Ligand SMILES: CC(C)[C@H](C(=O)O)[C@@H](O)C(=O)O
């Protein structure tokens with residue numbers, strides 16, 4: 001598609017600060033002239049009074065039809081028997097890879113200024129199987145499931161990502177010295193895929209060592225691919241290196257070409273509705289969505305406007321040490337466009 | 338025991354650089370007048386020609402009898418069917434808690450200068466069960482086992498440690514939002530123990546969030562207690578914050594009062610025998626052993642000598658950016674005593 005064909009994209013503002021930061025994205029996208037029409041659906045912890053559901057069929061169908069969407073934070077419904085809505089969406093939409101680029105933001109100082117890596121997380125199985133039971137009183141077990149199909153699929157995605165994004169190296173993260181069969185299968189699949197990409201350097205790094213190297217010298221890494229739980233852990237660690245989940249975007253890739261970009265921070269109920277939230281993670285996730293749609297020009301414009309606004313430092317939300325409201329910060333970004 | 342009663346302690350120098358760094362410990366301990374007699378046993382990847390074994394009965398008996406020991410790095414024997422010797426020792430000696438103090442070394446600069454925390458890792462079960470199997474071709478599973486007994490035991494140790502070491506807070510690290518039964522049981526046990534220590538603040542932190550907070554602000558943490566794999570990951574992450582496994586000590590606590598202090602870095606075969614190895618981790622582990630034996634005076638003396646030698650910077654091994662040999666660095670420490 002070219003940058004002038006209008007596209008319909010699903011928008012799940014989510015809970016807590018979700019609606020405010022979604023408002024910010026809509027504002028910025030409109031200002032940048034992005035030809036997107038939003039199809040907005042509520043998915044979150046409040047029960048839809050019509051359907052008595054947290055997650056309606058229409059919401060899911062919207063993403064399946066549009067094949068592209070943007071999602072704010074969703075809290076987990078309280079009470080027994082409720083699975084996290086995030087997990088439910090991953091499952092229902094078969095979102096098999098979670099991609100999180102993580103880079104030092106020019107102008108926002110942390111202890112690291114040399115981070116530029118991508119974590120690619122298998123998003124459907126592993127330790128997230130949900131299979132757990134009590135063997136006898138006081139002895140419980142949970143099952144970690146690794147399949148050849150899901151491992152190959154995420155490995156394929158990682159290498160293709162590396163190739164199409166000019167990346168040089170893919171590191172598979174594992175603990176196959178302990179979980180020889182499960183993580184061993186994951187590695188075997190990565191190796192198989194690696195053979196098809198001789199131009200990409202492939203390496204395997206044990207997760208404990210990986211975490212140590214990440215905090216010592218994150219510049220050692222480029223693209224990282226890994227099973228579900230390791231991805232959960234390492235992607236948050238990496239976000240921490242550059243300032244936290246409020247600043248890092250993410251995109252979930254599904255079968256049939258579905259892409260659901262997502263801010264992975266919480267819904268921050270304490271500041272919800274107060275015009276204090278930082279919309280950066282959702283905005284940058286929106287930029288990932290635009291790149292996925294090949295709206296590259298607008299993606300770069302918006303990206304620069306966000307980065308420059310933060311770098312200038314005049315308008316920053318409280319979490320970044322400033323005192324701007326969400327709307328002031330958003331306006332500053334629009335002014336940069 | 339008082340500081341003048343001689344004690345017999347087991348010493349496993351281990352593989353690779355193990356013998357050289359063990360030599361350094363013996364030298365420093367002798368210089369400091371520590372009343373310890375070492376009972377040295379070889380445990381490592383080379384097969385004992387007499388017994389055709391990697392690990393003799395006598396070696397295990399030595400620790401069981403002395404109830405205290407110091408262990409260098411051991412590589413994992415190559416070939417099928419060999420379990421890591423580290424794991425075998427943990428199992429055979431029922432070493433249920435792995436304690437790793439992690440603190441910024443004055444004078445050795447990293448990106449962090451405010452780290453002072455203790456990770457306490459359950460060392461016997463969890464993801465290390467060794468139970469894995471193929472369900473059908475291309476589908477494998479591994480079992481994570483959490484028991485009430487092992488969870489209570491390590492939680493008890495963590496709270497007792499906090500209390501006896503003047504620590505204020507214990508954080509239980511988990512992923513009970515996903516593994517509700519297994520990590521849920523672990524948390525339940527921690528809560529039970531926490532009730533007996535009203536003077537210690539107790540909190541629960543999800544592992545992904547914990548890793549993010551650790552890299553953003555490690556000063557938030559004090560004592561951390563967690564299941565096996567999380568401990569493996571987080572203890573290495575924390576070591577990375579202060580310079581890596583070459584600088585951080587560790588001690589394994591077993592039933593029946595056994596304490597096996599251990600350098601957890603690798604055997605570094607590339608520099609083995611070249612007088613280049615950094616003995617700091619083994620030396621500091623030795624200091625932990627001395628504290629365990631209540632040889633507090635010598636422990637503090639040796640500790641200061643190590644810290645001061647590193648801080649002065651005149652004698653440092655190559656991994657710390659210096660050009661001293663192991664023997665020069667060791668001599669410098671002895672000169673500080
Ligand atoms: C909220 C939680 C279930 C989720 C996960 O564990 O995957 C979150 O940490 C994430 O990374 O999206």
Ligand SMILES: CC(C)[C@H](C(=O)O)[C@@H](O)C(=O)O
Pocket residue numbers: 177178208421423424569601
């Ligand atoms: C060598 C390996 C089996 C071991 C572990 O995973 O426990 C190591 O990483 C450690 O932390 O002692």
